[in-house]
Amino acid sequence: xxVLTQPPSSSASPGESARLTCTLPSDINVxxxxxxxxxxxxxxxxxxxxxxxxxxxxxxxxxxxxxxxGSKDASANTGILLxxxxxxxxxxxxxxxxxxxxxxxxxxxxxxxxx
Amino acid sequence: QVQLVESGGGVVQPGRxxxxxxxxxxxxxxxxxxxxxxxxxxxxxEWVAVISYDGSNKYYADSVKGRFTISRDNSKNTxxxxxxxxxxxxTAVYYCAKGQQLDVWGxxxxxxxxx
Numbered sequence: 001x002x003v004l005t006q007p008p009s010s011s012a013s014p015g016e017s018a019r020l021t022c023t024l025p026s027d028i029n030v031x032x033x034x035x036x037x038x039x040x041x042x043x044x045x046x047x048x049x050x051x052x053x054x055x056x057x058x059x060x061x062x063x064x065x066x067x068x069x070g071s072k073d074a075s076a077n078t079g080i081l082l083x084x085x086x087x088x089x090x091x092x093x094x095x096x097x098x099x100x101x102x103x104x105x106x107x108x109x110x111x112x113x114x115x
Numbered sequence: 116q117v118q119l120v121e122s123g124g125g126v127v128q129p130g131r132x133x134x135x136x137x138x139x140x141x142x143x144x145x146x147x148x149x150x151x152x153x154x155x156x157x158x159x160x161e162w163v164a165v166i167s168y169d170g171s172n173k174y175y176a177d178s179v180k181g182r183f184t185i186s187r188d189n190s191k192n193t194x195x196x197x198x199x200x201x202x203x204x205x206t207a208v209y210y211c212a213k214g215q216q217l218d219v220w221g222x223x224x225x226x227x228x229x230x
Contacts, residue, residue: 036216038160045210045220046152046160061218095160097217102174104150104162104217 004096004107011113016086022079022096022107030072035079036097037070039090040109046095052079088114117141117219119211124224127201137194137211137221145169145189147214151196153207154223163209164196179205201228 005023012018022037024030034053038046048061052070060066067084079096091114096107123135137149151163164175164185173185184197194211208223 038217040160045223046212046217047220048216048218051216059216061216093159097160097162099215102165103176104152104165106152106160106162109159 004098004105006094006096006107006110008108009111009113011115012086013115014086014088018083018086018090018112020081020083020094020096020110020112021073021076022081024077024079024098026077028077028098028100030077030079031074033098033100035070035072036099037068037079037081038095038097040093040095041091049081049094083112086114090114117213119213119219119221121209121211121221121224124209124226126227126229128230129202129228131201132197132199133201133226135196135198135209135211135224135226137196139192139194139211139213142213142219144187144192149185149187149194149214150212150217151183151185151194151209152212152217152220153205153209153226155204155207158207161207166194198226201226203228 034051036051037049040046050060052058069082071080093109095109118140120138127133148167150165166173166185170187182200186195206228210223211221213219
């Protein structure tokens with residue numbers, strides 16, 4: 001199964017933006033897949049945030065603020081979660097996911113610290 | 116509201132079996148595929164298995180193939196995970212999640228495999 005690479009940690013200050021990445025292996029084209037993003041806080045289950053395929057095919061989870069958005073960098077074969085206007089409550093682990101065939105694959109997760 | 120409630124976790128010896136359940140409410144259960152995802156202590160998310168809306172298709176992670184069986188009873192709005200030949204590395208919180216987007220998650224049930 002493919003491995004999705006996420007930086008183990010990231011940090012930013014309140015009010016700033018955080019750009020979290022999810023890099024696909026070279027044999028899987030990011031342009032061909034929905035990239036799903038989840039947020040998990042300690043002691044809680046994951047929460048679905050959004051999916052991104054293209055600017056015309058994307059979706060936000062129920063109740064998820066619009067300051068969470070997705071995109072792709074095709075040149076880097078990477079999915080991106082952008083969190084703008086960071087708040088202290090955004091401090092959490094973030095996981096990306098793809099569903100390339102008959103198996104779901106999660107990234108290793110990024111721990112976002114809001115300084 | 117849409118809700119998933121897992122049950123059936125516990126402490127079990129290596130080599131023994133356990134069956135997890137996930138009770139669904141607040142949505143048309145029979146219209147959605149369903150997943151099991153697990154999270155070992157201090158680790159990231161690991162997808163375990165998926166079953167189609169009608170139970171006709173099932174797929175598994177390599178790590179559980181041949182040992183775990185996913186099933187569902189649409190008349191009872193319940194998802195199951197039969198876990199056989201349990202190993203220490205199966206120790207985790209097990210979550211059920213709804214649909215292609217895994218957009219709703221239960222609170223999880225803890226499975227500990229230890230002698």
